[in-house]
Amino acid sequence: MVVGSVYERGAHPLDKYLRVTRLPHIWCPGCGLGIALGGILRAIDRRISEGMLKKENVVFVTGIGCSARTSFYANFDAAHTLHGRAIAFATGAKLAKPELDVIVIGGDGDIAGIGGNHLIHAARRNMDLIVIMITNFVYAMTGGQVAPTTPQGIYTTTTPHGNPEFPLNVIKLVSSLNPNYVARASVTHPPLVEQFMYRALGMKGFRFVEILSTCPEVFGRHVGLRDSVTLYNTLRSKVVVKHNPGVEESEPDWEKGLVAGEFLVRDRPGYLEMLRRR
Ligand SMILES: Cc1ncc(C[n+]2csc(CCOP(=O)(O)OP(=O)(O)O)c2C)c(N)n1
Numbered sequence: 001m002v003v004g005s006v007y008e009r010g011a012h013p014l015d016k017y018l019r020v021t022r023l024p025h026i027w028c029p030g031c032g033l034g035i036a037l038g039g040i041l042r043a044i045d046r047r048i049s050e051g052m053l054k055k056e057n058v059v060f061v062t063g064i065g066c067s068a069r070t071s072f073y074a075n076f077d078a079a080h081t082l083h084g085r086a087i088a089f090a091t092g093a094k095l096a097k098p099e100l101d102v103i104v105i106g107g108d109g110d111i112a113g114i115g116g117n118h119l120i121h122a123a124r125r126n127m128d129l130i131v132i133m134i135t136n137f138v139y140a141m142t143g144g145q146v147a148p149t150t151p152q153g154i155y156t157t158t159t160p161h162g163n164p165e166f167p168l169n170v171i172k173l174v175s176s177l178n179p180n181y182v183a184r185a186s187v188t189h190p191p192l193v194e195q196f197m198y199r200a201l202g203m204k205g206f207r208f209v210e211i212l213s214t215c216p217e218v219f220g221r222h223v224g225l226r227d228s229v230t231l232y233n234t235l236r237s238k239v240v241v242k243h244n245p246g247v248e249e250s251e252p253d254w255e256k257g258l259v260a261g262e263f264l265v266r267d268r269p270g271y272l273e274m275l276r277r278r
C-alpha cells in the first residue's frame, strides 16, 4: 500500500480487484487498456456480489504485450505466460481444476497472430474459457509492427509503404467454429465492455469477446491521431452498436466502420460437460 497517494486502499470501488502495489502501471497516458480492464472488473464484481462467482476461483491468464499486462494489475490468481500461449496454458488450468473461472486476456497479435492456432482449437472444442482479445490494430508493446488486424493501407514499422494485407475478421473466424458466445465491444462504449463480459461470465463453453481499444502512442502515431482524445473520438465515430448483429456484419473496416454487438449466443455443452459424458 502506498499510504497517502492516489493508490491508497479504499480510494476506488475496484481497488479490491487491483494489486495496488504494482501501480503505477506501465500503460501510456490516454491508452484504452484501463477502460477495458475497468469494464472487465466491474462485470466480475457484479457476478461476485450476486454470488455467481467466487473471487478465489477467478484466474487471469495472459501472454505478453501491453494488453497482457492486465494480469499484473488484477488481483486474482494469475499466470503471465509466453506470447501467444495463454490459451494453451488456460486450457490446462481449466482441465486440471474445472471449478476455476479462467479468463484469458491478450492483444490481437497475441491472440490472433502467434496464438491463432490455439484460438482456433479452443473455439473448435468449445473449451470452457473466456477469451478477451484487445484489438488496438498493431503490435503495440514492441513498437508498432503489422498485426493480423491492421487495416489495409496503414503505415506500420513493418509495412512502411502501407499494409498490403487483408485484415483477419476474428469474429467471423471464431463464429465459424463451436463457441457459445462471440461479441465485439469497444472502449469507446464502456458499458458494452461490462455488459458483454457480464454475459460471458454467466455462460459455459468458449466465450470470445473482442474489445476495440485505443493505442495513441503507437497506432495513433501511425495514423496521424497521436492525441489520445482525437483517436478516442475517431474510433468512437467508427463504432456502430447493433442489437444482435449477424456475423456477416462483423467485417472490420477502418474506413467504413466496425459493428459492435453480440454476434453469437448459444447454449451448447462446453468441453468439460462433453468429456464427462464419455
Ligand atoms: C515468442 C515471442 N515472440 C515475440 C515476442 C515479442 N513480443 C512481445 S509483445 C509482442 C506483440 C504485442 O502485440 P499484441 O499481442 O497485439 O499486444 P499489445 O502490445 O498490442 O497489447 C511481441 C511480438 C515475445 N515476447 N515472444
Ligand code: SF4
Pocket (backbone or CB within 6 Å): 026, 027, 028, 030, 031, 032, 033, 066, 067, 136, 140, 141, 214, 215, 216, 217, 218, 219
Ligand atoms: S503502447 Fe499503446 S497499447 Fe501499449 S500502453 Fe502505450 S498506448 Fe497502450
